[in-house]
Amino acid sequence: MASPVNPQRVHVLREFPHTNGTVLYWMGRDMRMEDNWALLFAQSLAIRYRMPMAVAFVLPPSFLEATERSYGFLLKGLQETEQLLKKKNIPFYLLPGTPEKVIPKFVQQHNVTKLVADFNPLNIVDQYKISVADKIKISFYEVDAHNIVPVRMASQKQEYGAYTLRPKLHRLLPEFLDEFPPVRKHPFDWNHTVLVIDWQKLQKSLTIDRTVKEVEWIVPGERAAEKCMVHFLSERLNTYETDRNDPIKNGQSNLSPYFHFGHLAPQRVALEVIKLTGKDIRNIVLTDSNGSSDNRGNEAALLEELIVRRELSDNFTFYNKNYDSFEGFPQWAKVSINEHRNDKREKIYTLEQFENAATHDALWNAAQQQMVYTGKMHGYMRMYWAKKILEWTPAVEESMLIANFLNNKYELDGCDPNGYAGVAWSIGGVHDRAWFDRPVFGKIRYMNENGCKRKFNVDEYVKQMRIIAEQS
Ligand SMILES: Cc1cc2nc3c(=O)[nH]c(=O)nc-3n(C[C@H](O)[C@H](O)[C@H](O)COP(=O)(O)OP(=O)(O)OC[C@H]3O[C@@H](n4cnc5c(N)ncnc54)[C@H](O)[C@@H]3O)c2cc1C
Missing domain, CATH: 3.40.50.620 (HUPs)
Structure with a gap:
């Protein structure tokens, strides 16, 4: 064959x-x-x-x-x-x-x-x-x-950002975005003993942290993953572009835990989305959803996140082996952060205070609670959450450790290239550009609560997370 x-x-x-x-x-x-x-x-x-x-x-x-x-x-x-x-x-x-x-x-x-x-x-x-x-x-x-375009084929080096990886992926998509054949019933029998797996015993034997419990809102497994995809594409894709950045709306796909554990192939989702557009793969244009292509819309916005942003994280963690530390930041960010090492921090928190959602900031605490209790913080809040850890720790090295530790510990999609890239983007300017110089952050892009207020109903988000925390 x-x-x-x-x-x-x-x-x-x-x-x-x-x-x-x-x-x-x-x-x-x-x-x-x-x-x-x-x-x-x-x-x-x-x-x-x-x-x-x-x-x-x-x-x-x-x-x-x-x-x-x-x-x-x-x-x-x-x-x-x-x-x-x-x-x-x-x-x-x-x-x-x-x-x-x-x-x-x-x-x-x-x-x-x-x-x-x-x-x-x-x-x-x-x-x-x-x-x-x-x-x-x-x-x-x-x-x-895992990737639609294999990482080594997409690029032979660490990319600067989505804008440099996008055209490369775009060129290679028609070659790699092919339909999967089914697995065949295997014609040659396995002649060794296959032990019955005692799943419960195995779980008990693990030396893991048992204080972070399983969650019930999402069902694991490939069948459930497929159902989640079908439901999202038929019911919510039509509002994805506008609703995905609103933390009080159910606007995202919720597919990241399935991608992380490999229960669903991102390529399957891409193929289904393209079927919905009715276009030939060769006519699909990958575009930044803020860009000015005629391909903007819900499908384009999803393909941008699902293909470009996700595969950019694999590119980053594959080519930059310091993906979880200061050494992995771009040069401009290192210089700028070093210039601001001695800036006075208005607030300083320990890992324990962060973990217990015990900061002065109700919005930050709400995001932390969402992660601790549901295992999935809203995507928009993840940026705010990580940037505030940079703002409220004495040194950038500590903020990287805390953000990656909490992300890996509580997020169902944690321990993933996307998590390391997201934290490095928020704290270290990876895949971003230099912004205006300001205290503590230097030229790293800044976010504050007023910006969030302009985007969504902050009070309602805080209220919703308080209810979740009280019920947990
Ligand atoms: C500080 C920080 C930490 C993050 N930690 C993780 C993590 O641990 N695991 C993780 O999978 N993602 C992480 N992200 C990226 C992003 O927030 C999540 O992928 C997204 O919120 C997952 O929800 P969803 O599947 O419902 O997203 P949707 O909006 O429905 O997106 C569909 C898919 O596109 C991809 N995607 C979306 N946004 C991004 C992005 N910014 N970067 C890369 N890929 C993206 C994901 O594979 C996602 O499942 C992090 C981002 C930041 C800023």
């Missing part, structure tokens, strides 16, 4: 002449059966060489600042994926431990001769892959199943 996967999606980490055995897809970032280029590539290899295949997910006892909230979402999603894979005659293994220990062992015990992993630009995942590669002597491929 010719591979249905564009070879440019595949990055060869190691390759050896073919030997018989089995194929393993080490599922990481893209936890779904449908619309998954990494799974499709693994299957195409297995069919070409007439080999059985399996999927394995490695469950480390902890991952960055992830809590019971995010692990619960992850495990429930995987439970569903296990069942979907089973229908395709593909067994699923859940391997507790760290990748450098469990993957080489699995490879040896199951005679794996071809290993496929999905792409993830975060440093911790890179390190996992390097240490796995050091311990195995089989072909090892990495497939970008």
Whole structure:
């Protein structure tokens, strides 16, 4: 079978002449059966060489600042994926431990001769892959199943901003925005024992923070993700451009937790949106939604966020390994922040005060409460929230640590390139330009409550979040 996967999606980490055995897809970032280029590539290899295949997910006892909230979402999603894979005659293994220990062992015990992993630009995942590669002597491929245009293809360097990445993505979209083929029922049986997974026992064995509980407003898993997409596209896309920046309206898609856990492919959403426009992909113009193209409107605004802004975050975290620190900021921002290091801060808060939503600012506290209690702060408030952390901490290094820590701990879509890029944009001017010089912020773009008041009903937002906090 010719591979249905564009070879440019595949990055060869190691390759050896073919030997018989089995194929393993080490599922990481893209936890779904449908619309998954990494799974499709693994299957195409297995069919070409007439080999059985399996999927394995490695469950480390902890991952960055992830809590019971995010692990619960992850495990429930995987439970569903296990069942979907089973229908395709593909067994699923859940391997507790760290990748450098469990993957080489699995490879040896199951005679794996071809290993496929999905792409993830975060440093911790890179390190996992390097240490796995050091311990195995089989072909090892990495497939970008998360981005529409694979990060290495979109650009060979860190981009300055959306305005430099957009034309590159635009040029490559017709090549990469192709329809996914279905996964086939796998024709070669897996002859090894597949252990029954005790999901509850596994969850109990994790050494994670259990104070941050799961939330009920969003259902994990690929089926729920698809429903959420269909509902958003049919009911709310028609107001997306105007409502998405209003925190008291349900104007955003709420798809980010699904993208983060890989329950839904952004490419699926892009394909569905383009179908709605009735246009050919070649005639889709990616445009800043504030721009002046004739393609403005709800669909264009969504495609801008979903494709350009999201893929810009992967570009940033892939090419800039200091994505979570001051060293990762652009030069102009570093110089400016250094000039303002000794400026007097009107307020200073500790991590504990921030975490407990105990600042003097009711609007900031409301945003923090939304994140703590619902696991998803409104997108507009995230900018205000992070910028105030810069304003109210003694040093920029501390503000980066606090913002990333809280974002990763409470947001369902946290521990993600989008989070690191969003924090670096807010605090360090990444993907932004220099603004007027002012105390503390230097030339970093400033935001204040009056600006928010001009955009939306601040009192109503504060009231809504107070009610949520009281009921939680
Ligand atoms: C300080 C800060 C922290 C952030 N932390 C995260 C995070 O941890 N995880 C995360 O996924 N996003 C993060 N964002 C980006 C953005 O706020 C969220 O992606 C968005 O609010 C998610 O909600 P939604 O899916 O309903 O968005 P929608 O408006 O419906 O957008 C659809 C999709 O487009 C993408 N998108 C939208 N806005 C952005 C953006 N500004 N940058 C990159 N991609 C975008 C996301 O994939 C999103 O799911 C952060 C932004 C800032 C300023």
